[in-house]
Amino acid sequence: MNLFNDFEDLKLDVLKEVGNIGAGHAATALSRLLGKPIDMAVPKVQMLPFEQIPDKVGGAEQVVLAVFFRVEGEAPGNLFFIMTPLAAKKLLHRLAGLDVIQDDTFSEMEQSALAEIGNILAGSYLSSLADFTKLTMLPTVPALAMDMAGAILSYGLLQFGEMGDDALLIDTTFLEGHHEVEGQFFLIPDPHSFDKIFASLGVPLTNDR
Amino acid sequence: MIDEHNIVKVGMADLNVVQNSGIIRTTGLGSCVGVTLYDPALKIGGMAHVMLPSSDIAREGTLNIAKYADTAIPALLEQLQKLGANKERIVAKMAGGSQMFTFAGSGDSMRIGPRNVESCKQKLEQLGIPVLAEDTGGNYGRTIEMDCNTGILFVRSVQMGVKEL
Numbered sequence: 001m002n003l004f005n006d007f008e009d010l011k012l013d014v015l016k017e018v019g020n021i022g023a024g025h026a027a028t029a030l031s032r033l034l035g036k037p038i039d040m041a042v043p044k045v046q047m048l049p050f051e052q053i054p055d056k057v058g059g060a061e062q063v064v065l066a067v068f069f070r071v072e073g074e075a076p077g078n079l080f081f082i083m084t085p086l087a088a089k090k091l092l093h094r095l096a097g098l099d100v101i102q103d104d105t106f107s108e109m110e111q112s113a114l115a116e117i118g119n120i121l122a123g124s125y126l127s128s129l130a131d132f133t134k135l136t137m138l139p140t141v142p143a144l145a146m147d148m149a150g151a152i153l154s155y156g157l158l159q160f161g162e163m164g165d166d167a168l169l170i171d172t173t174f175l176e177g178h179h180e181v182e183g184q185f186f187l188i189p190d191p192h193s194f195d196k197i198f199a200s201l202g203v204p205l206t207n208d209r
Numbered sequence: 210m211i212d213e214h215n216i217v218k219v220g221m222a223d224l225n226v227v228q229n230s231g232i233i234r235t236t237g238l239g240s241c242v243g244v245t246l247y248d249p250a251l252k253i254g255g256m257a258h259v260m261l262p263s264s265d266i267a268r269e270g271t272l273n274i275a276k277y278a279d280t281a282i283p284a285l286l287e288q289l290q291k292l293g294a295n296k297e298r299i300v301a302k303m304a305g306g307s308q309m310f311t312f313a314g315s316g317d318s319m320r321i322g323p324r325n326v327e328s329c330k331q332k333l334e335q336l337g338i339p340v341l342a343e344d345t346g347g348n349y350g351r352t353i354e355m356d357c358n359t360g361i362l363f364v365r366s367v368q369m370g371v372k373e374l
Binding site: 051059061063155157158162164 | 237238239240261307309310321349
């Protein structure tokens with residue numbers, strides 16, 4: 001997939017900014033919900049072999065809680081909001097005042113609340129991106145799963161799977177001061193969305209295309 | 210427990226073979242399907258971690274044959290035969306192909322798990338390889354490992370624990 005072989009620095013910077021703006025707005029939304037400041041790490045933009053992508057959240061067998069959105073519109077892609085089960089429990093306790101039972105299961109009520117929180121955050125992530133790029137990007141209804149990271153994330157790699165064995169991932173971590181509530185946003189735009197994002201932001205296309 | 214160094218790992222969209230006393234494993238199967246082929250007489254086992262149902266949709270330059278059901282299974286069979294396995298004795302098992310997320314009115318790409326399973330079965334049938342056991346479908350992830358001494362396939366999941374196939 002020579003599309004991404006020489007992703008120039010400029011393009012990577014643009015994608016970092018895309019992650020920055022999206023996750024920045026989502027972090028602000030979360031901070032308002034919690035009434036606490038939320039910090040955000042500098043987004044990482046990397047072209048990674050499929051095998052290494054689950055390593056970003058602790059390995060293929062690590063159990064994570066994920067809210068998944070298929071992004072539809074002019075620049076389609078896959079968006080994941082990922083937390084450890086423990087962080088999710090803490091978030092529920094803080095936010096919804098739910099009396100959480102400290103075990104590995106989530107009740108219907110808890111799952112529904114987490115999907116809704118994910119929905120709010122993804123909505124602000126995508127609407128800020130849509131404003132920035134002037135492209136429509138709409139999330140589907142949220143789908144929630146708690147399972148092995150490999151099993152969950154492979155769902156976001158199918159579109160790249162037809163093109164090669166690597167995928168481009170925009171990864172942003174945010175955390176609350178005491179590291180109690182931590183989460184990650186993974187945006188994996190579909191391969192053909194990149195040209196649209198770059199064109200819309202005025203990044204010159206490489207001459208080999 | 211089994212010595213770590215005896216474990217052959219199969220990545221996503223990857224395949225490998227092992228002989229005699231080894232263990233062959235792949236982790237975090239979601240919609241992907243893990244297919245194993247085994248010759249019990251020679252204790253030769255192979256495993257493929259299939260990601261997509263058909264290579265017809267491939268738009269990549271050099272095809273990764275381990276990624277697609279229709280190309281991975283014949284390639285795996287060939288590797289077993291190279292080690293001396295007899296096709297008449299080879300049996301298959303499979304696990305995975307779940308639907309991790311469900312949406313109302315979900316499109317075809319969301320049904321990728323069941324499609325992967327169908328495609329693997331079709332290919333195995335074409336090749337005349339019997340499927341001895343399977344643990345497919347559902348909405349959860351699986352890690353599988355085959356003991357090449359016995360041909361037993363262990364399927365582990367977060368919610369269901371360990372199953373033996």
